[in-house]
Amino acid sequence: MAGQTGTILAMRGIQKRFGDVNALDDVDFCLGEGEVHALLGVNGAGKSTLIKILSGVYSKDGGTIEIAGKAYDLGSPRAAIEAGVAVVQQHPELVGDLTGAENIFLGHESAKPGLFSRIDRSGIAARAQAMLSRFPIDIDLGRRVADMPAVDREIVAILHALRLENARILILDEPTSTLTEREKASLFSMMKTLKAAGIAIIYITHRLEEVFEIADAFTVFRGGRNVATHTVKEAREKKISIPNLMLDSDKGLTFPPRSQKTDGDIVLEAKNLSAEGLFRNVSFAARKGEILGIFGLVGSGVDELSKALFGVVAPNSGEIHLKGRAVRFRSAAQALQAGIFLVPGDRRSEGLTMDEDVVFNTTLANLGRASLGGILRFGDNRKQAAALAAKVDLQPPKLDRALRGFSGGNQQKVVIAKGLYRQAEVYIFVEPTVGVDIGARSKIYSLMREISRDAAVIVISSDCDEVHGVADRTVALYKGAPIGAPDRATTRDQLLSAGIMGEMTA
Amino acid sequence: MISGRLIIRLLAFIALVAVIAGLFWTQNAAFLSEGNIRALMRHMSVQGLAALGLTFVIVVRQFDLSFPGVASLGAMTLGWLIASGMPLSVAVCGGLAVGIAFGLVNGVAVARLGLPDIVTTIATGGLAIGFSYFYSNGTSISQNFFMSGILDLNDRKILGLDMPFAILMAAAIVGFVVLHASRFGRGFYATGENRTSARFSGIPTRTLIVAAFAICGMMACLSITLLVASSGAANVTAGNQLLMPAFAAVYLGAALFGRPSVGATLAGTLMMSTMLNGFTLLAIPYYYSDAIVSTVLIAAIALFDPRVSGLFRTLVAKKDKTA
Amino acid sequence: MTDITASLSPARQPAKPHRHGGVFTRYGFFLLVIAVFIAFAWLRPTFIAPGNIHGMLMSASIAALMFLGLTWIVAAGEIDVSFMSVAALSNMIVAGLVQSGSGWALATLGGLAAGLVFGLLNAGLVAGLRLPALVITIATGALAASVAAAIGLGTSISLSNTGFVGSILNLRLGVVPLIGVIVGLLYAISWFVQEKLTFGHYIYALEQNRAAVVEAGVPVNRMLFMLYVLSGLVSSLAGVLLAANLSSGQPYLGTSYFLDGLTSVLLGGMALKLGKPNVLGTLAAVIFLIGLLNGAALLGWTDSERQIVRGSLLLIGVGLVVFARSRNRGRAHT
DSSP states (O other), X not given: OTTOSOEEEEEEEEEXXXXXXXXXXXXXXXXXXXXXXXXXXXXXXXXXXXXXXHTTSSOXXXXXXXXXXXXXXXXXXXXXXXXXXXXXXXXXXXOTTSBHHHHHTTTOOSSSXXXXXXXXXXXXXXXXXXXXXXXXXXXXXXXXXXXXXXXXXXXXXXXXHTOSTTOOEEEEESGGGGOOHHHHHHHHXXXXXHHHTTOEEEEEOSOHHHHHHHOSXXXXXXXXXXXXXXXXXXXXXXXXXXXXXXXXXXXXXXXXXXXXXXXXXXXXXXXXXXXXXXXXXXXXXXXXXXXXXXXXXXXXXXXXXXXXXXXXXOOSEEEEXXXXXXXXXXXXXXXXXXXXEEEOSSIIIIXXXXXXXXXXHHHGGGHHHHEETTEEOHHHHHHHHHHHHHHTTXXXXXXXSBGGGSOHHHHXXXXXXXXXXXXXXXXXXXXXXXXXXXXXXXXXXXXXXXHTTTSEEEEEESOHHHHHHHOSEEEEEETTXXXXXXXXXXXXXXXXXXXXXXXXXX | OOOHHHHHHHHHHHHHHHHHHHHHHHHOXXXXXXXXXXXXXXXXHHHHHHHHHHHHHHHTTOOOOOHHHHHHHHHHXXXXXXXXXXXXXXXXXXXXXXXXXXXXXXXXXXXXXXXXXXXXXXXXXHHHHHHHTTTTTTOOBOTXXXXXXXXXXXXXXXXXXXXXXXXXXXXXXXXXHHHHHBHHHHHHHHXXXXXXXXXXXXXXXXXXXXXXXXXXXXXXXXXXXXXXXXXXXXXXXXXXXXXXXXXXXXXXXXXXXXXXOHHHHHHHHHHHHHHHHHHHHTTOOGGGHHHHHHHHHHHHHHHHSHHHHHHHHHHHHHHHHHO | OOHHHHHHSSOOOOOOOOSSOOHHHHHHHHHHHHHHHHHHHHHOGGGGSHHHHHHHHHHHHHHHHHHHHHHHHHHTTOOOOOHHHHHHHHHHHHHHXXXXXXXXXXXXXXXXXXXXXXXXXHIIIIIISOOOHHHHHHHHHHHXXXXXXHHTTTSOEEOSOOHHHHHHHHOEETTEEHHHHHHHHHHHHHHXXXXXXXXXXXXXXXXXXXXXXHHTXXXXXXXXXXXXHHHXXXXXXXXXXXXXXXXXXXXXXXXXXXXXXXXXXXXXTTSSSSSSOOHHHHHHHHHHHHHHHHHHXXXXXXXXXXXXXXXXXXXXXXXXXXXXXXXXXTTOOO
């Protein structure tokens, strides 16, 4: 690392495979002492796998790890902690009814550890306060964590991770995703103090502007590889475009040709739709015959927007019109009934019944069609499922196999088959290709195009190239608000800067 | 619908029952006599009906501990209706209605009000026992039983089958159709395995949970109706003997066949009844029955638990390595 | 209600600082107990006759002993439905051994050994192998109950002498039985463990966020192991005392303690710690329940009515606990 005194962490040639997917492929990653190093990349790029290896959650398949010049294997979380790696998860595990101080020293309530040690409450409070006083921050650690604002909880979580004196490397996984601008400032000042004390920080974020605000260096991950490591100074001087590094357009990915049809019937229309604290004033019209794209980073409100259209999140104001009629869904069942189908972003927990087979999952969202007088039409279901499996190119086309046994891409194809079986009029795809390999991605894009011939398709994603590549008209959501209106003429770079910076530069 | 794995499990199960039956037969040749097999089937009927109802609740991943108490109340309601001269059909329906009503209360409390299933159903079960004392202040009821024709539910035969077993088979067929061949069955399983995804697929998850509790209550009361018919009296403690066998049947079946289902529950019931019947023939007193059933149940849960079987596998693997 | 709406719908408003509710909600339960008892004393003066008070305190002491382990198991978010059957088993073992000529000392040891065995069995299966607690304790409970019945060949065993256990039970300080003082002391110690030592601290943390406690390096499984062993031991001790108290072994005594145990724990959870089962709450709830049932008997209520009171109280307890937690915790999740 350029310009650093010493290297605290050196990971070389790290390999990690999950089944037939290469999650990390020969990755090098180095961290200087007292350095704030941002880790960037789209979902599934390999950041979190690297972090899990470093924190001992996953064991690596190959490569070496050196911390402060000593080789480590880091086979377990305990080993990682002993090596001086402290992790703050994206959603830190805290006990709501305990105070901040009690949470910081959970498991270390007394000088001698054990199940029957006297709790030294005043001692805990004093120790916690002493820890806190090293930072230019003042929060009330005597408060119940459940009553604390998000930033205070984040600080408690960081102090909890640092409660052991030996911490040399601190990993912060998207700490700002729930923080306001003002709250962010106190987190950053805390990070600066830690940095001054020689603790190196690996900082995972989706907000690129933060990189220039707080980081010394950054590494970009893409497709399981470290594609670039630069100091922030270098990036400024050489005007390196981080977004371009994050997203590569030429890796064999093919997008189907755009639709020439511009005058399809409006099927779904959002008018000034707002949900407090999630998104506001979202307006768009989705037409039959074309794909509408909405680009937004994680935490920008896009996922909640998709759920509002699907009747799961209740909007506070604004209207949804379906084929010209105002509708208000009180449940997903009502939205489905009206002809809307959601391909959810988290397919394992929201889209599929993982222990059931392909036929079960394909027919689940339209059991009326799958049955006659309430009795399932087994033969017909199987026939339809087989046809749909062929249509979405399910590999292997084994209808009796439980979903757990398929790769991410094929699981997603089953969700799409399920949507096709529903015969909806609006299809909303959220993060359609997260965890999906290249081949399946192209297939999914062409399926979306095909579906758009008879229905309105909305694609919502944190992958700018995906949105720009597959959609006909695009708009970006930045911190809950749309930047501009859906437009055919929006270029990829305009969309990118709108979604990442909140302004549409030319 | 029938996979190779299922056939293997089925064959293994048949072999297991055959071995158990064979062992008993060598001890006492009367085990395979017609009379004894009929007795076994009768025993199966009462236990099996309650277990079938419980299967629905377990499929949606909830627990119901109220059905023994509800069954007692159902028995007393049935007895009281018969004693006060109501026609048999009304009396039976009255008993079943009690079960459905309590099931609905349980379901609404758990699915709509968000109360914890275990403690809530313990409480409603306790309430049901309390109510069951109302009719006769706790004494058993048997007036009018002979005249009402309820004893026929036990004594009559249909197609060569004893009435109780015929009822079990009919209930099992209906249950099988609902759980494994109807759209509702898909909903029950989807609700139990991933409630969010089920909701996103338009499945009325809460309604199905309420329905599962209602079915469980109703089946417990149907089961107790047969018990009342065979004993000729309604008793406030009638339901006490249902809890353990029903849970054992469902869990034993699920352990044997990989997940709870109508077939698995019937298999679990058959295995339990075979063992209990066999031990009874060997003159082992009745009060050992729960000990036998619970031992088998604990063993089954432990052995079929993926972590435990995984532990065994690693142990074996270690031995192989050292050897 | 479901994960998604719960995490989204309540806008993250600044929290009102109410840590444990008002004085009234914390101590309201105790006021209720006192009010009910005054009402009984007024309606039926025999309610406060020394003999009646002594009898109630005796029953309450034994019941409270039995529910001590259960309180913490429920507080930690687990369940044990075998405790009353373990008590019945110990009760029958004592009766059986005494009847067959063994002395009370040996019989007592036998009873406690059964509690230890079943405690270890539950602990090993639930805490060790992480098998589902409810089904496992249903099964072990049925096993204990079955063995209990087998000891008496299906009926109860009456005892002609109650040995040294009976003598201890007969000791009294005024209207207070000595055993009441002992159980009171035990509860005081438990309160100390619960409030002042890490063990109690972790019990409540465990119920709220198991992952956080595991992550903090606390030996969670060892804790659960201890809790189930404790529950088996105190239940069997209560069973031993009951053998002397009832001068008999009752194989089916478990059924009456089942509802009372859970009711005491959950109703008691409303006292002091707002929705969290705790030992002092359980103690107060046991006294309340015994007093209520006793007073109701004096007023001539039928078994049926008293059973309905039990069931209703449990339902009220559950409802209050859920209500208190949803109010107290609403914003706890990020």
